[in-house]
Every structure is written in structure tokens, then in C-alpha cells.
Amino acid sequence: QVQLVQSGGGSVQSGGSLTLSCAASGYTYSRYCMAWFRQAPGGLEWVSDITAEGVASYRNSVKGRATISRDNAKNTLSLILNDLKAEDTAMYYCTDEYLVLKSQGTQVTVSS
Secondary structure, three states, X not given: OOEEXXXXXXXXXXXXXXXXXXXXXXXXXXXXXXXXXXEEOOEEEEEEEEOOOOOEEEOOOOOOOXXXXXXXXXXXXXXXXXXXXXXXXXXXXXXXXXXXXXXXXXXXXXXX
């Protein structure tokens, strides 16, 4: 069964940090670019992605505050978010780059 199971998230104060994690199973995870998206009131936003080789990209608003990483031996994906801002409040999902596979999502709420 192909699935992405996400953990982490929650409520945090502005300026705080949190880590989102995702565990993949049922497919050859190491071959695929993986991504984090978030569903905010304004719509679905790409946050970051990382190629199979480990090359990372970030949306401008999180650049310098976010770190994406993957462990191909453990089939895991992580996103560390630092210096969180109210505008980071959203439901976060780990996905493949084409949004074919998608985790159940976790809510991140940043309060001032």
C-alpha cells in the first residue's frame, strides 16, 4: 500500500520552531522528488521540495527559515521551520512533486 504518513505540527508562538516529518512506504521513495505544500486561506502553496539527489528548493517567504531533508534509507522526509510567522499558519502536507501522493496533513498554527 502506497502511503505517506505525516507527524509533527501543532500550535506554536510566533518566532518559534517546529519539525514536520513524513514516512513513505509502498513505493521506491528514493527515486522521487518530494515536496511540502500547505493549504492556507489563500489556496494551496508549494513550500519546498527536494530532489532524489538531495537538491532543495524553497518558496521565497520561507527561504532562510526552512530546511527540508530526506533520508532515503529510512524513506523519510522532514521540514524544519524556524522563526515562524502568523502567515505560516496552514495545513501542511508532504507529497510527491506532482501531488499524486499526499499525506493526511497536519495543522500548523502560529500565534502572536
